[in-house]
Amino acid sequence: MPASAALAAPSASPSPRRGGPDRWPELVTAAAELFAEKGYEGTSLRDVAERMGMLKGSLYHYINAKSDLLVHVLREAHERGVKSLSAIAAGDGPAIERLEALVGAHARYVCTETVFTASFLEAHRHLAPARAQEFVAAERAYRLAVEGLIARGQAEGSLRADLDPKVAALCLLGFLNSLHDWVSPARRLSVRRICDHAIAIGIDGLRSR
Amino acid sequence: MPASAALAAPSASPSPRRGGPDRWPELVTAAAELFAEKGYEGTSLRDVAERMGMLKGSLYHYINAKSDLLVHVLREAHERGVKSLSAIAAGDGPAIERLEALVGAHARYVCTETVFTASFLEAHRHLAPARAQEFVAAERAYRLAVEGLIARGQAEGSLRADLDPKVAALCLLGFLNSLHDWVSPARRLSVRRICDHAIAIGIDGLRSR
DNA sequence: TTTCGGGCCAAACGCGCGTTTGGTCGAAAG
């Protein structure tokens, strides 16, 4: 993946030949946290550098531009979440059971990895189309998987057939992602309980009667 | 409302004594459109002025600060939508019927008034807490109304009783607002059909069996 | 012991932002 390698950490991650600090993972985490707190545009490189205990100019030994941080945060988010979710969607067994597992896992991810989820929503706006393409494609593939799962559930008779699979998938994923807007402040609710509600509302609305 | 009057247009709206242009409504609309397109921080006053056919400094005859534009856009959004929605929630009749009407109206609003809906989501981040309070309170009141409607539906036996009304209300409203993220680009779908899906997924997941 | 280079500092750069100031012009008011 040449395009990806060009974006990697200039020397830390690919060649940690010496036992140096290699604070690259720390950088991505710090950026993710700040992006989640204050948004991408609301976060200055001075903020990031301050959290790392260095000056903003020093960050350019790890990145070539601020947007590199966003790209790597999104990669991390994708690595942690979307991959395992896609695996569930691509599994076998009755479609409705896979869909139920998928909704639960997706809800759990959004409620748990709140920091990395946050960047996904506003990412497309702040990334040049060429750099966003990578994530748009992944998101689209995931959506198509859910769409196929819904269509299969309809064919199996477990899901109501009067809904358009595409629209239903968009509704379902939009709903699951919207959990992020209110779960983190209201931490009194257990993640388990939120997932139960998500499955109830998300799945039972699709189920045939 | 003294605090509100202090934020009103300095002289155009409250005292159009002469038959001047009075481009205040045009300004709010232009700001709303740009905020929806590029976000609040992504929109510069130069952008707004350009759409009005004037220079950015001239805007200060209508506003005292950029954030005034956001406040007035949010007021307009509230005026157009939340008021009528709250009226539906406060009506009479079976709770489930009111809830169904509410979901349909909310979905229709989000799909139709896309420009004004957009600012609501990112507003709290860019507004000082004191200025956001007005909208946070309105949003909270609306949420509580939905919450009460769900609780009443449970008491009437039309809605399943194993869900927490508060969590269910948060899920439902989050879902409805999330429609905004994808309805505008995919304009091929009729608003009517999207509302049908929203009601199906949003309501039928709550309905008792 | 010298060399080398990664990791960071210190200082500056240009730019666009929100905001301010003072002035111009034309139409309504007297």
Add this chain to the structure above:
DNA sequence: CTTTCGACCAAACGCGCGTTTGGCCCGAAA
């Protein structure tokens, strides 16, 4: 006809941003 005043122009302000440059320091390599 003169005055008044709102609507807008023209130009500048300070600031913080992302980014660049040059150099220092110190541990590992030779």
